[in-house]
Amino acid sequence: MAALLRVEGVSKSFRGLLALNDVSFDVAERGIAALIGPNGAGKTTLFNVIAGVFQPDSGSVQLSGAEITGRRPDEICHAGIGRTFQIVKPFAQMTVLENVTVAALHSAGAVAAARAAARGFLEMLELDTKAAQHAANLTLPDRKRLEVARALATGPRLLLLDEVMAGLRPSETDRMVATLRGLRDETGLTILLIEHVMRAVMALSEHITVLHHGEKISEGAPERIVRDPAVLECYLGDQDR
Amino acid sequence: MSPLGRYFHPLSPAGLWLGAAFLAVLLLLPVWGGSYVMTVATTVFYLALIGQSWNLMLGFAGLLSIGHALFVGIGAYTAAYLFAAVGLPPIVGVLPAIALAVLMGVLIGYLGFRFAIGGVYFALLTIAFAEFVRIIVDHVSWLGATEGFFLKVSSADRHGIDLVNLRGAPEMYYYLIMALALGALVLCRFLLRSRLGYYWQAIRDDAEAAEALGVNVLRYKMYAVIISSGMAGVAGVFYAFYQNSLFPEIVFNIERSIEATLGSIVGGVGTLFGPIFGTFILTPLGEIVTEAIDLLKHWGVIDPQIKLDGLKLLIWSFIVVLIVLFKPKGLWPWVCSRLRLTRPEAEG
Ligand SMILES: Nc1ncnc2c1ncn2[C@@H]1O[C@H](COP(=O)(O)OP(=O)(O)OP(=O)(O)O)[C@@H](O)[C@H]1O
Ligand SMILES: [Mg+2]
Numbered sequence: 001m002a003a004l005l006r007v008e009g010v011s012k013s014f015r016g017l018l019a020l021n022d023v024s025f026d027v028a029e030r031g032i033a034a035l036i037g038p039n040g041a042g043k044t045t046l047f048n049v050i051a052g053v054f055q056p057d058s059g060s061v062q063l064s065g066a067e068i069t070g071r072r073p074d075e076i077c078h079a080g081i082g083r084t085f086q087i088v089k090p091f092a093q094m095t096v097l098e099n100v101t102v103a104a105l106h107s108a109g110a111v112a113a114a115r116a117a118a119r120g121f122l123e124m125l126e127l128d129t130k131a132a133q134h135a136a137n138l139t140l141p142d143r144k145r146l147e148v149a150r151a152l153a154t155g156p157r158l159l160l161l162d163e164v165m166a167g168l169r170p171s172e173t174d175r176m177v178a179t180l181r182g183l184r185d186e187t188g189l190t191i192l193l194i195e196h197v198m199r200a201v202m203a204l205s206e207h208i209t210v211l212h213h214g215e216k217i218s219e220g221a222p223e224r225i226v227r228d229p230a231v232l233e234c235y236l237g238d239q240d241r
Numbered sequence: 242m243s244p245l246g247r248y249f250h251p252l253s254p255a256g257l258w259l260g261a262a263f264l265a266v267l268l269l270l271p272v273w274g275g276s277y278v279m280t281v282a283t284t285v286f287y288l289a290l291i292g293q294s295w296n297l298m299l300g301f302a303g304l305l306s307i308g309h310a311l312f313v314g315i316g317a318y319t320a321a322y323l324f325a326a327v328g329l330p331p332i333v334g335v336l337p338a339i340a341l342a343v344l345m346g347v348l349i350g351y352l353g354f355r356f357a358i359g360g361v362y363f364a365l366l367t368i369a370f371a372e373f374v375r376i377i378v379d380h381v382s383w384l385g386a387t388e389g390f391f392l393k394v395s396s397a398d399r400h401g402i403d404l405v406n407l408r409g410a411p412e413m414y415y416y417l418i419m420a421l422a423l424g425a426l427v428l429c430r431f432l433l434r435s436r437l438g439y440y441w442q443a444i445r446d447d448a449e450a451a452e453a454l455g456v457n458v459l460r461y462k463m464y465a466v467i468i469s470s471g472m473a474g475v476a477g478v479f480y481a482f483y484q485n486s487l488f489p490e491i492v493f494n495i496e497r498s499i500e501a502t503l504g505s506i507v508g509g510v511g512t513l514f515g516p517i518f519g520t521f522i523l524t525p526l527g528e529i530v531t532e533a534i535d536l537l538k539h540w541g542v543i544d545p546q547i548k549l550d551g552l553k554l555l556i557w558s559f560i561v562v563l564i565v566l567f568k569p570k571g572l573w574p575w576v577c578s579r580l581r582l583t584r585p586e587a588e589g
Pocket of ligand 1: 014017019038040041042043044045
């Protein structure tokens with residue numbers, strides 16, 4: 001399958017700290033891929049480079065072959081990438097429905113149509129009963145769901161999910177996994193997710209990329225990754241410290 | 242639901258009746274109130290117009306301006322000068338007045354948003370530009386400099402209605418500013434429910450998240466500044482032709498800019514009706530204080546020689562402190578829920 005997203009030789013440092021070191025990988029069209037690695041590996045930084053929040057020091061990012069490196073976050077959203085924030089960023093003084101409506105306005109022509117579309121995404125993420133609540137009053141798992149609903153409402157081709165299962169109960173994780181897989185199967189969405197919940201990673205992803213200290217140390221099918229000595233080493237080594 | 246029904250839908254029956262009664266009392270004000278009451282009410286609507294303009298920036302889009310007097314002043318001087326110099330009637334002069342006020346807003350906004358990192362730089366720029374323009378006008382002889390700029394009025398001008406030249410009886414000014422303030426309310430309500438309103442509130446609550454959802458943050462911030470400064474410019478044109486005299490120290494004084502913020506803070510920043518509600522509390526209160534002091538001086542309780550000019554502002558500030566401490570969201574949302582003026586599911 002063709003690559004929808006191509007990350008090529010991306011490096012990024014913060015005041016001398018090399019957060020990403022020459023990272024390259026592809027995400028296949030209509031695929032579900034995972035990005036894993038210990039805390040501080042550079043996963044979120046990589047998302048921020050893809051989404052246009054950070055300029056990479058070197059390297060490039062392409063979506064369907066088109067260069068998107070260095071474009072603004074809103075332009076990258078228009079290009080077809082929706083993203084969630086690991087540290088959730090709800091519009092606190094707006095209602096849950098209004099939060100998602102902001103995102104739906106991106107593709108809808110009128111406010112009424114955007115609100116209607118937003119209701120659909122709330123239902124999908126099991127937030128419909130909380131539509132009229134202010135986002136400030138949501139629990140953390142619900143804020144994570146809101147992040148997903150908003151990112152989806154922009155109508156992306158590629159969805160970047162940063163630890164959206166954190167804090168969900170196992171049964172809730174399974175429902176989220178089912179929802180995401182259903183979306184991919186029905187709409188042809190491509191998903192790249194950062195996740196520590198291995199239950200979700202193993203259930204969803206067809207391809208895993210492993211980062212450690214800003215470097216790609218392994219990639220491949222889930223069955224291979226869990227048996228890769230380098231991967232086990234980096235997780236165990238991390239726990240020793 | 243009929244379009245009109247939909248328009249008033251957020252109001253409960255109690256809210257509808259109270260609103261209608263309030264409007265009727267105000268429409269009939271020239272009948273029941275004397276000229277003094279009408280002067281105060283005209284000031285209330287004038288400040289409510291500026292307050293709504295300021296609230297659009299901070300309450301809707303999260304942009305703090307502490308220099309709103311600048312936009313008002315530019316509108317005032319532009320229309321007044323064009324009227325005095327080339328006889329351009331204010332009904333036409335309002336357009337260049339808006340244009341110049343907006344131009345100034347765009348300049349400040351661009352410098353503030355494009356080159357500075359934090360929102361506080363924008364607030365500082367608004368103060369700096371207001372001072373800068375005040376000093377310039379202080380030295381421009383064809384604008385009267387510190388001596389002031391005056392518009393000619395004859396006693397014949399004080400009768401009838403001439404909306405083209407903004408000349409007429411006090412009733413005309415009262416109804417005009419009332420229409421402008423209520424028009425601004427309708428405009429703000431429309432904007433808040435449009436794409437602009439959604440994007441502004443998103444930017445206010447979290448600009449980075451808004452940007453990730455495809456919102457061009459710089460552009461939508463500029464729209465807020467453009468609409469707000471334009472509204473303030475219109476208020477300035479009214480001021481010029483109501484007062485007929487403009488002094489840089491008065492028009493561009495930072496006190497005017499602070500005054501523009503108080504009504505909204507008291508009524509509720511970010512609410513639609515808060516700026517009007519807050520002004521209706523503060524301005525009459527300021528008048529009562531002034532009157533009370535005059536009375537006390539008259540009775541000899543206070544030495545008539547003592548100057549108490551700052552007292553009104555002091556009392557206003559005291560009220561603002563109380564509001565910030567006890568009702569930080571403003572009085573209007575609280576009154577709404579207390580008196581059940583809005584339906585539970587609707588916002589203030
Ligand atoms: N804006 C920033 N400024 C400075 N340093 C940063 C910044 N963002 C990330 N870093 C640093 O870059 C490194 C990688 O951080 P990043 O957030 O990408 O890790 P992560 O893999 O997402 O970790 P986690 O699993 O804990 O979320 C860390 O050492 C972090 O401190
Ligand atoms: Mg992270």
